[in-house]
Amino acid sequence: MTSIQSTARKRSTPTRPGDRIFRGTSIAAALTILATLAGVALFLTIEGIPGVLASPDEVKHGTTFIDYVVPLVFGTLLAAVLALALAIPVAIGVALYISHYAPRRLASTLGYIIDLLAAVPSVVYGVWGISFLATALVPVYSWLERTLGFIPLFAGPPSATGRTILTASIVLAVMVLPVITALCREIFLQTPRLHEEAALALGATRWEMARLAIFPYARSGIISASMLGLGRALGETMAVAMVLSASGVITFNLISSTNPSTIAANIALTFNEATGLTVNALIASGLVLFLITFLVNFAARAIVERRKDFSGAN
Amino acid sequence: MTSTLQPTSPPTPSPEIAKSLRGRSLPTWAPKAIGALSVALALVGVFGPVGFWLVFVAWLVAAIVPLWSMFVEGRRKATDRFVTLLVTTAFVIALFPLGSILTTVVTRGAPVLSSDFFTYSMRNVLGEGGGIYHALMGTLLITAAAAAISVPIGLFTAIYLIEYGEGKRLARWIRFLVDVMTGIPSIVAGLFAYALFVIFFGPGVRMGVGGAVALSVLMIPVVVRSCEEMLKLVPNELREASYALGVPKWRTIVKVVLPTALAGIVTGVTLAVARVIGETAPLLIIAGLTDSVNFNLFDGRMATLPVFTYFSIITPGVPPGPSIERAWGAALVLLIIVMLLNFAARLVSYFFSPKGER
Numbered sequence: 001m002t003s004i005q006s007t008a009r010k011r012s013t014p015t016r017p018g019d020r021i022f023r024g025t026s027i028a029a030a031l032t033i034l035a036t037l038a039g040v041a042l043f044l045t046i047e048g049i050p051g052v053l054a055s056p057d058e059v060k061h062g063t064t065f066i067d068y069v070v071p072l073v074f075g076t077l078l079a080a081v082l083a084l085a086l087a088i089p090v091a092i093g094v095a096l097y098i099s100h101y102a103p104r105r106l107a108s109t110l111g112y113i114i115d116l117l118a119a120v121p122s123v124v125y126g127v128w129g130i131s132f133l134a135t136a137l138v139p140v141y142s143w144l145e146r147t148l149g150f151i152p153l154f155a156g157p158p159s160a161t162g163r164t165i166l167t168a169s170i171v172l173a174v175m176v177l178p179v180i181t182a183l184c185r186e187i188f189l190q191t192p193r194l195h196e197e198a199a200l201a202l203g204a205t206r207w208e209m210a211r212l213a214i215f216p217y218a219r220s221g222i223i224s225a226s227m228l229g230l231g232r233a234l235g236e237t238m239a240v241a242m243v244l245s246a247s248g249v250i251t252f253n254l255i256s257s258t259n260p261s262t263i264a265a266n267i268a269l270t271f272n273e274a275t276g277l278t279v280n281a282l283i284a285s286g287l288v289l290f291l292i293t294f295l296v297n298f299a300a301r302a303i304v305e306r307r308k309d310f311s312g313a314n
Numbered sequence: 315m316t317s318t319l320q321p322t323s324p325p326t327p328s329p330e331i332a333k334s335l336r337g338r339s340l341p342t343w344a345p346k347a348i349g350a351l352s353v354a355l356a357l358v359g360v361f362g363p364v365g366f367w368l369v370f371v372a373w374l375v376a377a378i379v380p381l382w383s384m385f386v387e388g389r390r391k392a393t394d395r396f397v398t399l400l401v402t403t404a405f406v407i408a409l410f411p412l413g414s415i416l417t418t419v420v421t422r423g424a425p426v427l428s429s430d431f432f433t434y435s436m437r438n439v440l441g442e443g444g445g446i447y448h449a450l451m452g453t454l455l456i457t458a459a460a461a462a463i464s465v466p467i468g469l470f471t472a473i474y475l476i477e478y479g480e481g482k483r484l485a486r487w488i489r490f491l492v493d494v495m496t497g498i499p500s501i502v503a504g505l506f507a508y509a510l511f512v513i514f515f516g517p518g519v520r521m522g523v524g525g526a527v528a529l530s531v532l533m534i535p536v537v538v539r540s541c542e543e544m545l546k547l548v549p550n551e552l553r554e555a556s557y558a559l560g561v562p563k564w565r566t567i568v569k570v571v572l573p574t575a576l577a578g579i580v581t582g583v584t585l586a587v588a589r590v591i592g593e594t595a596p597l598l599i600i601a602g603l604t605d606s607v608n609f610n611l612f613d614g615r616m617a618t619l620p621v622f623t624y625f626s627i628i629t630p631g632v633p634p635g636p637s638i639e640r641a642w643g644a645a646l647v648l649l650i651i652v653m654l655l656n657f658a659a660r661l662v663s664y665f666f667s668p669k670g671e672r
Contacts, residue, residue, distance in 0.1 A: 022564035023478055029470030030479070030488045033538070036531060037491050040498065043509035093404025101401050110405070112660075117412050119656050120649065121592025123620040127627055127645045128415045131638075174411040181408070205394035228497075235499020237595035238620075242628065264501045264595065271599050279517065286505040290498065297497035301490075 044287040051280030060270075060278045069285050071250050075260030076289065079165055079240060080233035082254070083172035088226050091177050095184035096210065111185060118178035126242030129171040134162035134243060141166075141255040152252055159257035163245040166254040168262075171239045176229040183228065187221035188214055220303055227300035231293045234264075241265035263289040338386050345379050345395070352376035356406075360413075373403065416649075423646025426639050436605040436617075442636045446644050448607040449622035452522065453648075456601060456618060457591045459526035459611055460533055465583055467530075468537025475538075476545040477567055495535040503531040504596030511600065520602040522616035528596035533586050540582025544575040577666035581659045588655035592648055594620035619648045 052065045061068050098111050141158040148154045195213040204212055215222075246261030246269075261269075267282050274282055352375045359368030380396035434445035471488065479485025507528035511519045548571050556566040572579070602615035603625050626641035 016562050016564075018564045019562050022567065026470040026474035026478055027484075029467045030474040030484065032467050033471055033488060033491055033495065033534065036534070037495060039510065040502070040506045040531070043506055043513070044502070047505075047509040047512065090404045090407055093401045094408045097401040097405040101398060102405075113412070114408055116653075116656070117408070119588060119652050120412075120415060121594070121620060121652055123592065123594040123623050124415065124419060124645045124649055126594075127623060127641060128418055130627065132414065132418050177408060205390055207394040207397040208390070210397075231497045235497075235501065237499070237501040238598075238624065242624065264499060267501050267505070268595055268598055272602070275518075283505050283509060286502050290502045293497050293499055293502075294494060297494065301493055 040290070044283055044290065047280055048284030048287045049280075051277055051282065051284040054277040054281060058277045059281050060274065061281070065281055065284060068281060069263070069288055071248050071260055072263045072266055072285060073288065073292070074250050075165070075246070075248075076234055076262040076264070076292070078252075078260060079169050079172060079244075079262050080230055082166065082169035083176060083233045084226060084230055086170060086173035087177045087180060087229060090173075091180035091225075091229075092184055092222065094177070094181045095188055096214075098181075099185050099188035100206070100210065100214070111182075114178050114181050116178075117174065118182070122175065122236060122238040123242075125171055125175060125239040129167065129239055129243040130163065133171065134167050136162070137167055137170075138162040144255055153254050155253050155256070157257075158255045159245070161245060161257070163243055163259075164255050164257070165244060165259040168240045168244040168259075169254075171243055172233045172236055175236060175239060176233050179232055180225045180229040183225035184218070184222055187218045187225070191217045220306075224300040224304045227296055227303070231296045231300070234293050234296065235289065237264035237268050241268040337388070339391070340379075340383055340386055344382070348379050349376060419642065419646050419649055422639075423642040423644075423649075426643030427646065431640075431643055435607050436622075437607075439605070440631075441633060444636075444640065446619065446622060446640070446647065448604070449617040449619045449644065450647070451607060451609065452601070452616040452618040453591060453620075453651075455609065455611060456522050456525045456529065456597065456616065457587060459523060460529035460590060461583070461587055463526060463530040464533040464537050464586070468534050468586075469541050469579065471534075471538045472541035472545055473567060475542050477563070477571070492535045492538050495531070496539070498531060499595075500528075500532055500593050501595040501599070503528045504599035506531060507596060507600045520600065520615045521613070522601055522608070522611035525597045525601035525616065525618070526611065528600055529590045529593060532593060532596070533590045536586040536589060537583060540585065541575075541579050544578030544582065545571060547578065548574045577662055580666070581663040584655055584659035584662065588652050588659070591655070592620055592652050594624055597621050598624065619644050619651075623648065 051059070054065065056062050056064055059068075094114060098107050098114070102110050138158070138160065141162060141164065144154045145158045191214045195217065196209055199209040199212045200206075240262050241264070244259055244261065244265060245257065246265065247258045248261050248266075249258050250260055251258065263285050267286055271279070271282055352372045355372035355375060356369050358364060359366055359372060362368070376399055377396075380392045380399060383395045384392035430443070431445040432450065433447055434443065435448035436444045437448075471492075475485050475488060479488070507524040508519070510527065511521060511524045515521070552570050552574060553566055556570045557563075561569070597618045598621050601618060601621065603621050604615040604617050608614065608616045623641050623644040626637045626644065630637035630641075
């Protein structure tokens with residue numbers, strides 16, 4: 001067998017120059033991607049290390065790198081997690097509406113309308129958030145402080161401009177909503193027809209059918225969609241930079257005028273005035289952000305990969 | 315023993331039993347009528363003079379259906395109707411920000427648009443006047459350069475993955491890395507371009523081509539993914555037919571595979587351009603902002619629409635009014651460009667895709 005195969009292979013590969021060039025070009029393109037990613041990690045590390053090692057009096061922020069970056073990481077995680085907490089229930093609802101509740105003929109159009117949210121540039125979200133949403137939310141925040149002020153999250157005093165971390169999270173939630181919705185919708189649509197019909201035939205109502213047939217099948221898909229949304233929310237820069245009035249503190253108070261900043265927003269806001277080692281520190285914080293988003297995305301892919309055989313999420 | 319079984323007709327249940335089997339249910343007009351009333355109330359609340367609180371009243375009106383159903387149809391049906399209400403509510407909630415963004419940007423941006431706004435730069439402009447010509451040109455140039463970098467790399471990578479890499483370890487790695495690349499935050503892409511250019515040009519470098527490199531990092535994975543999907547859809551029979559005629563592999567790819575997938579590839583590339591043309595963060599870092607027109611990608615700062623919008627609203631100067639107006643105008647122009655690109659992509663895929671896949 002082996003000898004036949006090897007002779008067959010020898011005869012079936014005539015080496016034409018065109019083939020060799022084309023093949024070489026496409027391999028080179030693929031390797032460029034490898035090189036780019038390696039470059040991202042490498043150049044950020046090279047430029048970042050001096051910033052990590054800089055002593056407090058050499059940089060503008062005047063602290064060690066750890067003290068500098070920890071509040072930023074906290075703010076990044078807080079804003080992203082809040083955004084997800086707001087976005088996931090709505091996204092699942094919207095996806096279910098489009099995939100199973102909306103009139104069949106309208107469904108794809110409605111899906112397209114939600115996809116439009118993903119097309120809006122982030123700077124437009126920022127402009128909208130700062131001049132419309134923030135002011136619209138000011139009375140809501142003072143109401144929250146009056147009625148729910150005993151919860152530390154809403155302890156206040158409420159910000160007079162509305163530019164709080166909760167506002168930023170709402171904008172982020174709107175931005176990740178189409179991402180999560182699109183993925184969930186695809187997964188819900190892949191639920192085997194027979195599972196759904198079996199549930200209905202046993203007398204289940206439409207909601208019981210969703211609980212019995214759709215959600216178990218889509219669970220890992222929903223999780224990975226949420227984590228991809230989390231990756232997006234962690235890295236989103238402009239909306240947060242514009243909406244949030246940040247002061248770099250660690251606090252769970254969501255509606256006051258002193259808010260934690262996020263890594264990405266902090267880079268965008270301070271990079272242009274930064275000089276010397278401060279730039280390196282900012283690049284190092286970018287590297288931290290890259291690692292966090294990488295881990296989140298990696299976990300999402302791993303979940304999809306592990307449960308690939310049992311679910312529609314692939 | 316001679317008697318045979320008479321064929322029996324199915325027993326007709328007595329009216330009481332039939333009723334208990336079917337169960338009581340709401341009249342069919344009820345959910346529709348209440349839903350229509352609720353929608354009408356909500357529309358008045360959003361567009362009318364009464365106030366936004368009417369939307370909540372509308373929701374409460376809609377909530378009558380599950381409540382009524384609770385007493386007539388029982389718990390399970392009521393839950394089902396309640397979930398239907400919740401799911402629809404979720405969809406309506408998602409529509410609010412979209413509607414709000416579109417109306418605010420259009421109403422505040424449209425009055426600013428004029429021929430001067432498109433043909434003047436911000437050079438020597440204080441206060442009123444000035445325009446976005448320099449930013450518009452910068453955006454077009456940098457995006458075009460980004461597309462010129464990413465489309466060949468993306469397309470050839472997709473060709474490698476589909477045509478050459480079948481089952482190879484390198485292909486698996488590349489697929490994984492493309493996934494990783496999709497998740498790179500845009501600001502990190504900007505920092506990468508900066509860190510790369512600093513090595514050659516020294517600290518504080520600002521260059522249009524750096525912005526193009528940063529955007530390419532964001533654009534390449536999108537192009538690869540969409541091209542890969544499209545090449546996958548090309549039927550193997552076409553390739554085999556071509557091979558059977560003795561056509562070399564590369565000519566098969568160029569003359570058979572790519573033309574078949576062309577509509578999809580164009581759609582994918584257009585969507586990728588639409589995605590990066592609105593990116594702000596990387597350009598903020600590496601391309602910067604200037605008040606003058608700059609056509610040279612390799613020479614100094616270059617204004618772009620998103621960055622121009624950002625600085626116009628964050629640092630409006632004195633008096634702030636005209637600058638903020640310009641920000642809304644620029645935001646509207648950007649939004650129109652992105653929407654047009656998306657629309658163009660849909661049109662291409664609708665009219666030029668192979669007839670079977672519509």
